[in-house]
Amino acid sequence: MAFLTELATNASLHNVSMVFYSGNDDDLAAHRGTEGEGPSSCENTTFGGIQGFTRKPSTPWYKDDGTLAGIIHQERNLTYALFIGAGHLVPEWQPQAAYVFLREFILGHNTTGLVEGTTVVGGESSLLGQGIIPGTxxxxxxxxxxxxxxxxxxxxxxxxxxxxxxxxxxxxxxx
Structure with a gap:
């Protein structure tokens, strides 16, 4: 991960977005390594001229049927998503959530979880902001x-x- 800050800095300078996602049951790339506070990939990476997130990822996002899909966070051209009930291969474990994520956040322009000044579009959940969503x-x-x-x-x-x-x-x- 030594290259991540350089990659993110260059992406920021050229207005290129980055996407990180993980499943809460992923034993190969644990979500604790990609989100929020503490010694993690995003937290120790400089993007948009600032190191790490300014807010802990804690905004819920939902599948088309209205059930909770996970946590979404968007800040300074970096999108982070945590999928509930997914292993390492998110589309295999949660195909409906993966499709919504692709449609809404990668190909679309859904602003849920976007940090705008001191607020977050879609709000923040203190329950989801604990940084841990237990797996199975x-x-x-x-x-x-x-x-x-x-x-x-x-x-x-x-x-x-x-x-x-x-x-x-x-x-x-x-x-």
């Missing part, structure tokens, strides 16, 4: 098709959720 607890095995699946015992999942509710992140300054 099931792990699927197989190549191309599911051969088997497994899930942690419910007591393990409950224990982990209890720990996360009380855990506080700490950071140690770099020398």
């Amino acid at each position: 607890t099931v792990i699927f095995y197989g190549s191309g098709t599911t051969v088997s699946s497994t899930s942690a015992p419910s007591a393990t999942i409950a224990s982990w959720a209890s720990f996360l509710a009380t855990a506080t992140a700490t950071s140690t300054p770099s020398p």
Whole structure:
């Protein structure tokens, strides 16, 4: 990702838009690496003359049937989308949402999630702004098709959720 700031800076200078998207169940390119606050691709990248997003991505967007598709954020010619219920191959896991995203945000001019000064078109959701949309607890095995699946015992999942509710992140300054 060392080239991303240079690429984004050049894209900004030439008014070229960039699009990042991920599924919340993507184990290959976790969405925590592409959005919001903290040490992530977009947050550590300079585009439009500013490093990172000025607002945490938290605007909901919807499929044609009105169900929640995920989070959308547009700022300084960079669009970020998080798809709920999608793995690494978003169109395979969420074809309707992928189609709406292509039609509305890549080929179209939908301004939902666009930062305009101090406001965001479509609003912001404090629930979606937590930066984490949990994926499924099931792990699927197989190549191309599911051969088997497994899930942690419910007591393990409950224990982990209890720990996360009380855990506080700490950071140690770099020398």
